[in-house]
Amino acid sequence: MDITEFLQKISTTPGVSGYEDRVAEIVVEEFKKNSHQVRRDALGNVIALKKGLNSGPDSLKIMLAAHMDEIGLMVSKVEEGGFLRISPVGGIDPRSLLNQEVLVHGKKDLPGVIGAKSPHILEPDEMEKGVKMDKLYIDLGLSEAQVKEVVSVGDIITIRREFVRLGGQMAAGKALDDRAGVAVVLQCLQELQGLKHDADVYAVATVQEEVGVRGAIVSAYGVAPDMGIAIDVCHGDMPGVPEYRTSFLGKGTVITTGPNIHPVIYKKLVELAEEYRIPYQKDAAPGPTGTDAWALQISREGIATGLVSIPLRYMHTSVELLSMEDIKHSARLLARFIAAQKQDGLKELTECF
Amino acid sequence: MLLKTLSESSGVSGGEQEIRNIIRQQVSPHVEEAETDVLGNLIVRKKGEKEGPTLMIVTHMDEVGMIVVGFEKSGLIKFSKVGGIDDRVLVSKVVQIGPQKIPGVIGAKAIHLQKPEERKKSIKIDDMYIDIGAGSREEAEKKVKLGDYISFITRFEEIGDHCAKGKALDNRVGCAVLIEILKKQNYPYSFYGVFTVQEEVGMRGAGAAAYRIKPDLALVVEGTTAADVVEVKKEGHVTTLGKGPALTIMDASVITHRGMVQFLKKLAEQNGIPYQIRRFTGAGTDAGRIALTREGVPSAVVSVPCRYIHNPAGILNLKDMENTVKLVDAFLKNLPEGGFNNEGTD
Numbered sequence: 001m002d003i004t005e006f007l008q009k010i011s012t013t014p015g016v017s018g019y020e021d022r023v024a025e026i027v028v029e030e031f032k033k034n035s036h037q038v039r040r041d042a043l044g045n046v047i048a049l050k051k052g053l054n055s056g057p058d059s060l061k062i063m064l065a066a067h068m069d070e071i072g073l074m075v076s077k078v079e080e081g082g083f084l085r086i087s088p089v090g091g092i093d094p095r096s097l098l099n100q101e102v103l104v105h106g107k108k109d110l111p112g113v114i115g116a117k118s119p120h121i122l123e124p125d126e127m128e129k130g131v132k133m134d135k136l137y138i139d140l141g142l143s144e145a146q147v148k149e150v151v152s153v154g155d156i157i158t159i160r161r162e163f164v165r166l167g168g169q170m171a172a173g174k175a176l177d178d179r180a181g182v183a184v185v186l187q188c189l190q191e192l193q194g195l196k197h198d199a200d201v202y203a204v205a206t207v208q209e210e211v212g213v214r215g216a217i218v219s220a221y222g223v224a225p226d227m228g229i230a231i232d233v234c235h236g237d238m239p240g241v242p243e244y245r246t247s248f249l250g251k252g253t254v255i256t257t258g259p260n261i262h263p264v265i266y267k268k269l270v271e272l273a274e275e276y277r278i279p280y281q282k283d284a285a286p287g288p289t290g291t292d293a294w295a296l297q298i299s300r301e302g303i304a305t306g307l308v309s310i311p312l313r314y315m316h317t318s319v320e321l322l323s324m325e326d327i328k329h330s331a332r333l334l335a336r337f338i339a340a341q342k343q344d345g346l347k348e349l350t351e352c353f
Numbered sequence: 354m355l356l357k358t359l360s361e362s363s364g365v366s367g368g369e370q371e372i373r374n375i376i377r378q379q380v381s382p383h384v385e386e387a388e389t390d391v392l393g394n395l396i397v398r399k400k401g402e403k404e405g406p407t408l409m410i411v412t413h414m415d416e417v418g419m420i421v422v423g424f425e426k427s428g429l430i431k432f433s434k435v436g437g438i439d440d441r442v443l444v445s446k447v448v449q450i451g452p453q454k455i456p457g458v459i460g461a462k463a464i465h466l467q468k469p470e471e472r473k474k475s476i477k478i479d480d481m482y483i484d485i486g487a488g489s490r491e492e493a494e495k496k497v498k499l500g501d502y503i504s505f506i507t508r509f510e511e512i513g514d515h516c517a518k519g520k521a522l523d524n525r526v527g528c529a530v531l532i533e534i535l536k537k538q539n540y541p542y543s544f545y546g547v548f549t550v551q552e553e554v555g556m557r558g559a560g561a562a563a564y565r566i567k568p569d570l571a572l573v574v575e576g577t578t579a580a581d582v583v584e585v586k587k588e589g590h591v592t593t594l595g596k597g598p599a600l601t602i603m604d605a606s607v608i609t610h611r612g613m614v615q616f617l618k619k620l621a622e623q624n625g626i627p628y629q630i631r632r633f634t635g636a637g638t639d640a641g642r643i644a645l646t647r648e649g650v651p652s653a654v655v656s657v658p659c660r661y662i663h664n665p666a667g668i669l670n671l672k673d674m675e676n677t678v679k680l681v682d683a684f685l686k687n688l689p690e691g692g693f694n695n696e697g698t699d
Binding site for chain 1: 425427429437438439440441442444445446447455456457458459460461462463464465466467472473474475476480482484485486487488492496507508510512513514515516517518578580581582583584585589591594633635636660661662663664665666667668670
């Protein structure tokens with residue numbers, strides 16, 4: 001499947017943290033076409049194995065991890081009149097929710113709108129205040145009795161947003177954090193079909209990243225790789241944010257260094273990007289990267305971890321914006337990285353210190 | 354559904370070309386004349402069995418939106434609001450710009466990058482911009498021109514129990530009602546149907562149309578605020594979804610003609626059409642301008658209640674729309690030949 005089409009499909013499919021099944025189904029189907037076996041673990045992570053040449057128990061194992069969950073909401077109360085109060089799942093700015101369209105996953109999917117007063121009836125100081133979560137409610141256009149038949153407290157809610165193709169290679173939509181990473185992993189698997197690689201590649205679409213990198217914790221344990229690379233999004237350049245905190249859209253894949261990252265993995269990624277003339281940018285993260293890499297690194301006896309990111313503007317809104325070029329460059333770099341790894345290279349990971 | 358086509362079309366105040374063309378196409382086969390005036394109002398004349406009092410039924414076709422006012426070096430687009438919109442609803446929305454409908458998004462700083470005090474404040478339009486994915490000002494200006502109108506992209510959809518969600522329900526629902534009326538046949542008297550421009554920036558179109566037509570009476574069809582929601586106390590609901598068309602006693606622009614209002618109430622009761630009184634004296638409609646045209650025009654307002662008007666996604670009850678058509682239809686069929694006195698027709 002064309003990678004933009006794939007991203008469009010998974011971006012628009014609901015998959016809030018802990019409830020990733022619908023996205024997982026699509027991912028399983030596409031990963032199957034490009035790997036030898038696919039399984040799901042107890043938390044719901046999708047784990048595909050693409051075997052290397054002469055694959056065996058001693059083969060080098062590389063894990064790629066991109067999370068497929070997205071931030072969302074949960075029903076916290078059914079109010080008089082059938083309006084739903086909401087609670088956040090993951091880091092969601094209530095100020096980005098006013099008058100958003102949503103899908104409430106009750107006994108069936110119900111389309112709804114987050115209410116917003118018309119300007120005619122706003123109090124004068126109301127517009128000055130940031131919107132608070134406890135003032136927000138969902139309107140389903142149903143009576144209280146009708147709502148209570150199909151919706152219960154605890155039901156999950158997805159923000160609705162169609163995928164928008166902007167000019168050139170730019171696209172916008174919801175949940176591109178981190179369905180874009182999942183798209184990178186799929187494209188990497190596709191590229192590997194045309195490359196020779198010794199390493200067994202475990203392509204993992206993880207769950208529950210947005211609530212504390214939980215899928216990565218157990219899938220890293222399950223796979224027990226020699227090397228792990230997380231693929232996530234990073235902040236794109238935009239006004240009001242210092243340049244050092246962002247990367248440029250369309251200027252290539254972002255390779256991160258810092259305490260979360262193994263120095264050899266970082267060095268190799270940069271060298272390969274140079275060698276294959278893949279556009280790239282560097283980023284330094286002083287502590288937690290806020291990605292699956294944070295969990296990967298300290299699984300079992302420790303894993304040599306890398307992080308490759310796609311610059312993305314307006315993170316955690318429904319109009320996250322990125323360049324498809326950056327996805328393609330990231331995938332190409334990962335495929336080249338995997339193809340370049342040999343069993344005897346493992347020593348370097350400990351002897352470098 | 355006609356309302357879907359109308360809702361999904363663009364027509365920000367001053368840039369009504371697309372919506373006007375759609376309406377003209379819809380009504381032309383059913384009316385005697387259809388012409389546009391110098392402001393862009395679409396004025397049609399519907400032939401009746403005979404000539405009676407000069408009546409105009411008025412509904413505005415423009416919607417609130419935005420306009421391109423500048424470009425940043427980076428290719429981001431600065432914009433201003435056209436009509437009343439709460440800045441806070443603009444965040445995290447998709448819009449379309451200009452006749453080419455170039456898609457763009459209004460983003461916001463990621464929650465991860467915000468300082469705690471930032472989160473307490475609302476984001477102001479001065480700090481917003483539209484991102485069309487252009488890499489430079491030159492690239493942006495190839496697609497978008499200064500002064501291009503901007504509207505929300507919202508898919509119209511039937512939801513819930515006889516409800517529909519969409520943009521610009523204020524006042525495409527009024528347009529839908531008037532179009533349906535104009536498609537009907539055999540009204541006793543001829544009348545004018547007027548689709549006005551620029552209501553949202555100060556009822557700019559209606560007065561000129563009324564001056565030209567010199568009506569004896571005017572009926573305005575609107576989409577009005579319904580605040581029957583959990584965050585608003587009952588006394589502030591204005592109107593309620595599902596309770597039928599709302600009759601205006603007064604708003605900030607007009608005190609409606611008592612005789613016409615009495616007549617509309619009586620018709621609703623006689624024909625089993627549910628109706629409600631609009632319980633708010635604020636805001637305004639084209640009736641405010643029409644009523645003060647020349648030596649004054651007796652005017653009334655019938656509205657379809659809509660939640661979240663002037664927002665990207667509103668909700669209305671389709672039965673309210675149907676009942677509004679019924680009420681306007683009954684009004685036209687039963688219009689007294691001599692018009693109204695101010696105490697009612699009895």
